[in-house]
Amino acid sequence: MKTAQVIMATGANAAAQAVKYARVDVVPGYPITPQTSIMEYMASMVENDELNARFIPVEGEHSAMAAAVAASAAGARVFTATSSNGLLYMHEVLHMASGGRLPVVMCNVNRGIFAPWTLWSDHQDSMAQRDTGWIQYHCSSNQEVFNTILQAYRVAEQINIPIMVNFDGFAISHCLMPLTLPPQEDIDQFLPPHKPEWRLDPANPSSFSNVTMAAEYAPFRQMLSDDIIASIPLVKQAAQEYKEATGMWDGDTIDTYRLEDAEVVAFAINSMAAELKLSVDILREQGIKAGLLRPRLYLPFPAEDIIAALPQNAQVMVLDRNYNFGHPGGILASELKSVLFGRRNDITVKNRVMGIGGIDLTRRFMAAEIRAMMDE
Amino acid sequence: MLELRINGFGGQGSVTLAHLLAQAALENGEQGQALPFFGVERRGAPVRAAVRMSPTTIHAHSQCELPDYVVVMSEKLTQAALGEGIIETGTVIINAPQAVPIENHPTWQVDAEAIARQAGLFNADGPLINIPLFGAVCRVLNIPRNIMEQTIMNKWPGKNGERNLGPAGEAYNTVKQVNA
Known part of the structure; x- marks a missing residue:
């Protein structure tokens, strides 16, 4: 039986390691401080064949989330990351991900908002996305960032709601600390491959997200509201199952x-x-x-x-x-x-x-x- | 929990020194943390980094406002570094060619620049003083020499690591306390 390994890692590296463990298929990315190093790790992991994924460099965050939405609708397990004004620029497409019931997982590395410019952390960026229909975790350590990303995929794919995993810029993202990496087999057991009930398939073309009349639109929005609340037991279950798989615990809700x-x-x-x-x-x-x-x-x-x-x-x-x-x-x-x-x-x-x-x-x-x- | 702050100039390798010390804590069977303060990075500007070591989980995520140890990468920064805060009986480790005793604080001195020059450790910014300083700080913190060497070899396996062992070891041996 393989045992866990302890490395020294920044919060950004911890996030990238979790994405690798999650065997993500598609990573659209655009750099913004202090998130940039996550995307650097992702690009490097894909380039070095440590992660069998498609890395898509895009021209801005709006496109990063659009690419994430499209890849998720095609059935891929998707990851992206951003910060601050990058997250604000995504705002419109965040609604597309949640309304489209797409289990995208994204890291937001918390940073204060322009204007005036700041590079350092506060929580205005993620809080400003409160009403986008995303589930939001906020993490307090490097290890929790790693653990939470894996739990987030588990929850998101069970209930088809996107999840934002937030943590502080610099205080976590650039802080080097010990990180426990569990054996990959344990994570594979905890997080099985993504099997969506439905996906866009070029071989069997279909349309996605048409105009709806109120009689269809309203119940769909009600369902999203209800399901976000219904995610709480899944969050607890994921934390418990993760603890059983790895021995690690950061709390549940x-x-x-x-x-x-x-x-x-x-x-x-x-x-x-x-x-x-x-x-x-x-x-x-x-x-x-x-x-x-x-x-x-x-x-x-x-x-x-x-x-x-x-x-x-x-x-x-x-x-x-x-x-x-x-x-x-x-x-x-x-x-x-x-x-x-x-x-x-x-x-x-x-x-x-x-x-x-x-x-x-x-x-x-x-x-x-x-x-x-x-x-x- | 042991807290240490590095005060240096941009380009002197303060971040790498912080990373090496946190890694050495792990190799030494403890928890380690390196938390550099990233400003608008530029060569020559004052920089600082926090380092913590503890037998148990480290929960702190702030800069070290009142550290137990201050590492001064350049003698010119001594007063500014102390002005940022240190505990009353905190220890100061200074890179300087001669003894710079600080009143009321146990003070250690190492000539990291001379050691780096002699070993031919240079980059575009000048001598790589962070390698000797790593050796010196390990000695002051009573981190065993073999742990110090192991940390360097794990970070730079092979010839690159071996080149650093001499100057780090010399600083480990020659850093001296200049007051009590």
Whole structure:
């Protein structure tokens, strides 16, 4: 029996390794910082015959997603990646992927949005795609990026909905850390080849996505809405099956740390949520019963799991790395309040926006912010 | 968790040094992390990189604001590097031709440039000081010499790796503490 291997890899390399393990067929790609190194790894893997896939260099992100949609409709397992304004440029075609019920998996390496230009991370880019009908994971470590991409294919192909796997630019994408690579056979067992129920076939031509009247359109959109919510048990099942196959676990819809007896709960996503484990330790040393709840799945928002996990009378400190324009805080806080309303009146929600455009979020800074929020 | 920050100038190989140190941690049976800060990259501009080592999983993903160790790639950067933060009793490792003791901080000195020049390690930017500095930092962190050598050979198998063993080993032997 083959054993797992540990290598040093950046988050970008971790993503590329997962795509290789998933035996993806088609990779359309266009470079944008900080995602570019994923596409460099993909191009190199295809060129060196490490991955038997077609790499399609395109002239922009709109075309990258269009090529991904076309390849997926033809029955291929597809991967692409982008960041920031590249993701915004894809926006129209993201709807084509979800409405077309195509199980594309894409990495978005989070980066703040133009204008003014920034290269560094915040979460405005992925949050701005909230209403495109994609499922969204947000990862907090290099290993989780690898694990989640494989789980994403499993879920996407079961329910025919595209999935975006998000992680921070630089803090993860360019951070070199140990990465455990399981034996390929274990992944092959976890993720069998993609067998779509239907596909475009040149030998048997058919049309795809015609004009529909409201009587057909409306139920189709309702089905998409229902199925996105119905993906939650599949996300849990994929995490469980992946754990059985590899021994690795990052949480399912949520990840928690020292939460059981917590009176003060930090609530955040991505790499800042990993650093927050250290902030929780600092606060515990100061005598504050702190804990962490990290939604690993942002969309669908795991309402029931969050409601079940929050301790009685907890103060929840939502640390948003994005703006909810038109409201005084961030988007995560708004999502959280909407699921707690009428269900958990014992919970207090407080919110701060931080880390915009890559401002460094250290354990000490976030611990101090949480302390200050307690007095508000 | 041990935290270390490298302060250097663009082109001096700070990112490669950070990668080597993180890899050495793994070879030494620990977890390692290299997190360079990428700005608008250009030769000669100040650059920095975070390195962490720990027996357990590393959850930090920020730059090292208060590291236990600061590696100063060029003597000219000493004050700027310390100004970015270091713990009260933190250790400083400086590439300089002569001793540069820093008050209140255990300070080590290595002449990485002379070692690189003598070994003929050059690229278009000048002597490759990151290789001797890797040897020196391994010595200060008590990473065994064979782990240091193994890390170099795994990164550059064959002749390229072997060329680096001499200067890295010399720095390992000659880096010296200049105050207590």
